Amino acid sequence: xxxxxxxxxxxxxxxxxxxxxxxxxxxxxxxxxxxxxxxxxxxxxxxxxxxxxxxxxxxxxxxxxxxxxxxxxxxxxxxxxxxxxxxxxxxxxxxxxxxxxxxxx
Numbered sequence: 001x002x003x004x005x006x007x008x009x010x011x012x013x014x015x016x017x018x019x020x021x022x023x024x025x026x027x028x029x030x031x032x033x034x035x036x037x038x039x040x041x042x043x044x045x046x047x048x049x050x051x052x053x054x055x056x057x058x059x060x061x062x063x064x065x066x067x068x069x070x071x072x073x074x075x076x077x078x079x080x081x082x083x084x085x086x087x088x089x090x091x092x093x094x095x096x097x098x099x100x101x102x103x104x105x
Contacts (some may be wrong), residue, residue, distance in 0.1 A: 005035055020074065024065055026090045029092055032059065035085035038067035055085045 021040075028040035043062035043105075048055060059081040066074045081087075 010069070017067065017069050021065075021067065025092075028063075028065065030061075031088075031090045031092060032061060034059070034083055035079050037081070037084075039079065040065040040067075041079070046087055046089060054084065055080040056082060056084045058082050059087055 002095075023078045025040060028042055030044050032039040032041060032044055039061055041061040041064040047058040047060075048078050049053065049058050050056075061079040061081075062077070064076045064079045066076060066093070
């Protein structure tokens with residue numbers, strides 16, 4: 001497989017992932033961003049923990065969808081993330097969930 005073929009494959013996978021996101025975003029109430037992943041979920045709990053002076057975040061999500069191009073099953077009943085990096089949690093307003101209709105995708 002040439003680098004051009006690989007690039008084309010990855011572009012097609014990204015477009016497919018975006019289309020899936022567009023189809024499922026209305027099913028979820030929260031967006032969670034970590035340094036490695038982007039999640040949609042219906043329930044999220046973030047606990048700030050400390051161990052030996054180091055602060056980290058213990059994030060638990062229920063009914064989640066994971067933005068990951070290489071993951072064959074993006075829906076998960078429960079997800080747990082432990083990270084030393086920032087975690088961003090936003091509750092989606094229903095108006096935020098409406099995507100433009102004329103994108104040609």
